[in-house]
Amino acid sequence: MNTLDALIGNLSRLPGIGKKSAARMAYYLLKADPGFAEKLGCQITELRAKVKxxxxxxxxxxxxxxxxxxxxxxxxxxxxxxxxxxxxxxxxxxxxxxxxxxxxxxxxxxxxxxxxxxxxxxxxxxxxxxxxxxxxxxxxxxxxxxxxxxxxxxxxxxxxxxxxxxLASGIPVGGDLEFADRLTLARSLKGRTDFSL
Amino acid sequence: MNTLDALIGNLSRLPGIGKKSAARMAYYLLKADPGFAEKLGCQITELRAKVKxxxxxxxxxxxxxxxxxxxxxxxxxxxxxxxxxxxxxxxxxxxxxxxxxxxxxxxxxxxxxxxxxxxxxxxxxxxxxxxxxxxxxxxxxxxxxxxxxxxxxxxxxxxxxxxxxxLASGIPVGGDLEFADRLTLARSLKGRTDFSL
The missing domain is CATH 3.40.1360.10 (Dna Topoisomerase Vi A Subunit; Chain: A, domain 2)
Incomplete structure (x- = not known):
């Protein structure tokens, strides 16, 4: 397997990253400014050693x-x-x-x-x-x-x-009563807050 | 800036990766098997040197x-x-x-x-x-x-x-005539293939 395919394979192991996103990332790394890939690679390599x-x-x-x-x-x-x-x-x-x-x-x-x-x-x-x-x-x-x-x-x-x-559980801000599930709605009722405060 | 935030910042420079996806990737790298982050980091660092x-x-x-x-x-x-x-x-x-x-x-x-x-x-x-x-x-x-x-x-x-x-240009396989734009449809007409073949 060549270098690029090997990288794409490993990038696609990351959560939420499919084959196509991985390929896009790899090609970006090849074309981006030279220091960037090196910097990012080092950061990833050293991550486990540095973060406690x-x-x-x-x-x-x-x-x-x-x-x-x-x-x-x-x-x-x-x-x-x-x-x-x-x-x-x-x-x-x-x-x-x-x-x-x-x-x-x-x-x-x-x-x-x-x-x-x-x-x-x-x-x-x-x-x-x-x-x-x-x-x-x-x-x-x-x-x-x-x-x-x-x-x-x-x-x-x-x-x-x-x-x-x-933590309060209920309908997310910007959410819609119509689409809230039964349990969430029940919790938001149970945890209702006093509006007169 | 700490190590994790620096990594998340750089990951989110990749195409299609926002702050949240970058954070997910970084946390995955911290938790995945120890060799993986090191391997991936090296691959990224060496990418430009190896791929010609x-x-x-x-x-x-x-x-x-x-x-x-x-x-x-x-x-x-x-x-x-x-x-x-x-x-x-x-x-x-x-x-x-x-x-x-x-x-x-x-x-x-x-x-x-x-x-x-x-x-x-x-x-x-x-x-x-x-x-x-x-x-x-x-x-x-x-x-x-x-x-x-x-x-x-x-x-x-x-x-x-x-x-x-x-290359032929036209409606993608699995696509829908209804939602095809005018130009694509025009090209698919112009480039129509003989069905009797």
Whole structure:
């Protein structure tokens, strides 16, 4: 197999990239300014060596502990619990979240053999016990596994003097009632907010 | 900027890749098997050094002349003229083309300052004159520039004892008459084929 085909084959292993997109990317890399492909290639090669997991929150970081855990301007009494390290960025980008994070590194999934011992649940309990945490926001996905994990965490965290909240689930902004599924609509009803506030 | 954000920034420079796809790719690279990111990174870094342009046909190749130009099983009397090196692969993949290629490295485009001297037109004429070429298939895109280039080549090639053909333009297979544009429909009428054959 020649160099170009080998590259296209590997690029098409990336999520969301088919053969045609991979070919377009490869041809672009051949034609783009000379430094670009070299730079990008190096970044990909070095990625795993450079990006670590923060020993406190479990998020991706270049330095351990991560910038968020070290930032004195953030509210360390507020912890947002997410499934994966990639869930941190979207929450930060809302610019509405002043707290820190805790990455579970997965969700409870008996079918896939993922139990509480496979997640960073013990570490979360330890953080709640030892750090001055006022509120834990459970931000697992609103899926069967995410909800189950959130319920399991509630059961464990109830024993500690900490406020436990869950991300609101409902119709996305810009969405349409007509096309919302029954469960989403039911949740948005159940979680309705007081408009007189 | 941290390593992950820098990578996401560069990945999103690739064609067809937005910020979100780039982030998905980066997270996949972090989680995929350890050798993969390293392999892919190396392939991208080395791409420009390894992939050359064939000195005969102008296509991408690892060795010069390219496999196609060296293949004795291919019909070297049949030359398909394409705009870009990336147009070679789709034609090969039809499994219906037994000949060789000639890459113009662009199309005539007075607005962008691309004249005949910027393309490999002289080399094509030279090949037609020196090699035993029976037929030249003009496979430039059916766009204004592609058609203009094809017409220009016809004018030059007419002087040589070679058959000149053009790729058929018309309604794509699986397409719908109702949604075909006027020009495409007009071309498919003009280029209609005899059904009694």
């Amino acid at each position: 997991t923060c020993s406190l929150c479990g998020g991706y970081t270049d330095s351990d502990p991560c910038e968020l855990c070290q930032d004195p301007r953030r509210d360390h009494g507020l912890v947002c619990v997410v499934e994966q390290a990639q869930d941190v960025q979207p929450i930060l980008q809302t610019n509405e979240y002043p707290g820190v994070f805790h990455v579970l590194q997965g969700v409870l999934s008996p079918l896939e053999g993922v139990g509480p011992e496979n997640l960073t649940i013990n570490k979360l309990i330890q953080r709640v016990r030892d750090e001055k945490i006022r509120e834990v926001i459970l931000a697992t996905n609103p899926t069967v596994e995410g909800d189950t994990t959130a319920l399991y965490l509630v059961k464990l965290l109830k024993e500690y003097p900490v406020k436990i909240t869950r | 342009t064939c000195s005969l046909c102008g296509g991408y190749t690892d060795s010069d002349p390219c496999e196609l130009c060296q293949d004795p099983r291919r019909d070297h009397g049949l030359v398909c003229v394409v705009e870009q090196a990336q147009d070679v692969q789709p034609i090969l993949q039809t499994n219906e083309y037994p000949g060789v290629f000639h890459v113009l490295q662009g199309v005539l485009s007075p607005l962008e300052g691309v004249g005949p001297e910027n393309l490999t037109i002289n080399k094509l004429i030279q090949r037609v004159r020196d090699e035993k070429i029976r037929e030249v298939i003009l496979a430039t895109n059916p766009t204004v520039e592609g058609d203009t280039t094809a017409l220009y080549l016809v004018k030059l090639l007419k002087e040589y004892p070679v058959k000149i053909t053009r």
